[in-house]
Amino acid sequence: MAVSVWRAATLARVVTLAAVFLFDALVPDYDTSARHSSSSSSSSWACRAVEGAMTWDSVYYLDIAARGYAHEQNRAFFPAYPIAMRFVERATRLGGGGESEPSRCGLATSALMISNLAHVLGAATLEHLGLAVVGDAALARAAALLYAFNPASVFHGVAYTESLFALASFVGCLCVARGRRNIATAVFFVAAATRSNGVLLATHLLWDLLDRVILRAWGKSAFARKRRAIETPGSEIGVSPPAEDDSAAKGAAGKVPARFADAAAYSAAGDAMKLLASIAACVARCGVVALAPYLVDRDARKAYCGAGRRVGDRRPWCDDARTPAYAFIQSRYWNVGFLRYFERKQLPNFLLAAPMLVVASHATWQHFCGTQSKRERRDAYGLHGRNARAHFIVCGAVAFACFFFARVEVATRLLSTSPAVYWHVAHHGRGGGSRSFTHDSEDDAESFGANRERFQRAWCVYSLSYLAVGALLFPNFYPWV
Secondary structure (H helix, E strand, C coil), rough: CCCHHHHHHHHHHHHHHHHHHHHHHHHHCHHHHCCCCCCCCCCCHHHHHHHHCCCCHHHEEEEEEEECCCCCHHHHHHHHHHHHHHHHHHHHHHHHHHCCCCHHHHHHHHHHHHHHHHHHHHHHEEEHHHHHHHCCCHHHHHHHHHHHHHCCHHHHCCCHHHHHHHHHHHHHHHHEEEHCCHHHHHHHHHCCCCHHHHHHHHHHHHHHHHHHHHHHCCCCHHHEEEHHHHHHHCCCCCCCCCCCCCCHHHHHHCCCCHHHHHHHHHHHHHHHHHHHHEEEEEEHHHHHHHHHHHHHHHHHHHCCHHHHHHHHHHHHHHHHHCCCCHHHHHHHHHHCCCCCCCCCCHHHHHHHHHHHHHHHHHHHHHHCCCCCCCHHHCCCCCCCCHHHHHHHHHHHHHHHHHHHHHCCCHHHHCCCCHHHHHHHHHHHHCCCCCCCCCCCCCHHHHHHHHHHHHHHHHHHHHHHHHHHHHHHHHHHHHCCC
């Protein structure tokens, strides 16, 4: 009996959290500074266990949720996730904190609730998204199961934004696939307020316009149909022109009744207006998605660049409107920038990110440059169909940015929210490829089956080992992504 995606995702959360709590209790911390603001020793064992999982970037999110953006480097973390933490903590009164001073235990518990619930919902949503985009129920289910046990599962269960961002992006993309573009815009706004790379989700709205209006509707010889309607009155309503003698037909060829000419011209003008309206609506929706990082930057400038601040207190990015505060902070505190990570000492981090980067790059390359037929490219459904194109564009863009601009080790986390990665792995894991294979002999078939099994085994070993090592290192503040 096949295990449902819901059960698999829930099992993944239980196993991951159990491993995190177990390793945190058994292994001494490499760096105890993360617990400088933890509860007193009289706290319950449950609070100590939950707070033990709050390391690395989780410390920033807890600090933002409790005190707001008190430090400049906190501006590198977008506000949607801390706002959700504070809301859940207040609504549930977890940890016994007050409205003015929420408890650290309550915020940490809220973060775990949000991340793990979002991961389970995200897995279920990914299955529906795969069915809507690829049109293959088996592949959609396999991809959702792969997501449930993805290599970055540890970060999907602690106070990190991966699971919330994944859920928002999956829901938004599903709304686009079902034609609910306004809802998709609102959800993409939430995703863009969760992570900076959320603005790339506007690509789905742009591709939807290009494919739906320009390529599919506007490009289907609209003018040709109107011209035929003019030359053969009645053809649009299924009435064939009467069979006249050739001389009469030739004489009437250039004489178009005024009512049909006016109707065709009006229809063409109406199509043009619809096209302009669709373009304007798409631009407005993309503007709403881009509004999230703009508001984040505006709030930072209001806090650090206001007229009431002394000249010595103004930050360097205050006088450069072209440089967002986020870009400056990432560059200064995390050494983010073009080719900055290309150093010999960073080679282990490149090796750590290599599996996910290779899979994402291979998925993007095969989608656009593979040997699939032109019919597969024109079809709406399928791994190489038009519906999936925007997903592979975003996947390739994120992989490119991680390799050349960001701290490369975060590639595993960022790409763990890409549906294209899981569709690609599921496709190849069940024997798919860039072309249709025909086996001339039993040996060829056995070799192909063996390669497929090796690929499946390699991905499972990679995912589970990455999960296990992460569960050991992350809660004890050892260097990890």
